[in-house]
Amino acid sequence: MWSLFEAAQLRIDGEDILEEAHDFTYTNLKSIINQLNSSLAGQINQSLRQPLHKAIPRIGARSYISFYKEDPSHNKELLAFANLDFNMLQKLHQKEVGSITKWWKRSDFATKVFYARDRVVEAYFWPFAMSSDPKHSTQRRKVGKLVTCTSFLDDTYDVYGTIEELELFKMAIQRMDISCIASLPECMKVVFNAIAELCAEIESLTTEGGKSSLASQYVKQAYFKVAEAYFVEAKWCHESYIPIYDEYDRNIGLIILDL
Structure with a gap:
């Protein structure tokens, strides 16, 4: 559903099906956020405020690193390299x-x-x-x-x-x-x-x-x-x-x- 919400951001005037998809996914994602773990809820909340298509990738990377850190299954080595790369750049x-x-x-x-x-x-x-x-x-x-x-x-x-x-x-x-x-x-x-x-x-x-x-x-x-x-x-x-x-x-x- 989250992927469909992001895909709907690329709609243009007259694409009624994608317009409906956007409204449907936005409403439903908003309603289930409290049922998700904090990492996923944070990512979806940010996406609802500023979809990937409308965001600056490098700034989004900083947020994603923070969300990824909260995920219990995160890879420590990958997280360390991501932080190092971000700080150096x-x-x-x-x-x-x-x-x-x-x-x-x-x-x-x-x-x-x-x-x-x-x-x-x-x-x-x-x-x-x-x-x-x-x-x-x-x-x-x-x-x-x-x-x-x-x-x-x-x-x-x-x-x-x-x-x-x-x-x-x-x-x-x-x-x-x-x-x-x-x-x-x-x-x-x-x-x-x-x-x-x-x-x-x-x-x-x-x-x-x-x-x-x-x-x-x-x-x-x-x-x-x-x-x-x-x-x-x-x-x-x-x-x-x-x-x-x-x-x-x-x-x-x-x-x-x-x-």
Whole structure:
């Protein structure tokens, strides 16, 4: 029944049988939890709150280790290796978050971009959710910075700058030319420089590894499209215009697709 509940999470609109299966299994699993041993009850309770399909695997692993430990039939050697593996990889993830945090502090974004939110750990969760594998350590660091810079863009277009300034800023990102924003406030130049430097880092990283430099071009193009979509939202706000759902959905879709 538990497996059927998890399988039902993959349903799409119109799959009525799976919809019924989800409701049936959820109700029945909820009703029998008190009759199960603590380990199994804990796992099912967590699954009902956050099914495997919607969870971050590495975080789920930590919970499963705890549940497995409570199982009287657990294998002690396997449990010891699972704990060792988790702790070693966790230290790597902590170092990665630490390196992004050092970049944030070294760049003094909190002072120079005073309106920006400190979302370093939140930004790191994006690449961490995609892969926790040790071999993707460099990618997690870079994507964590990419998401942080996207947050800068979001805050810049939401809470700072006039329409004229934001349009110039968008043009600068399109051309990756800082001369376009020579007349703009210093904080916007800091955001632009952060994006430009990160694109240069990615280009250097890919070319040094003997790979195509097209990756950085795609990143630049994606930043421009995101800035363009944020600019549309800024214009709506400036003009006190309330878009219809299809307009908003189309514009927000551009942001999500590029991210």
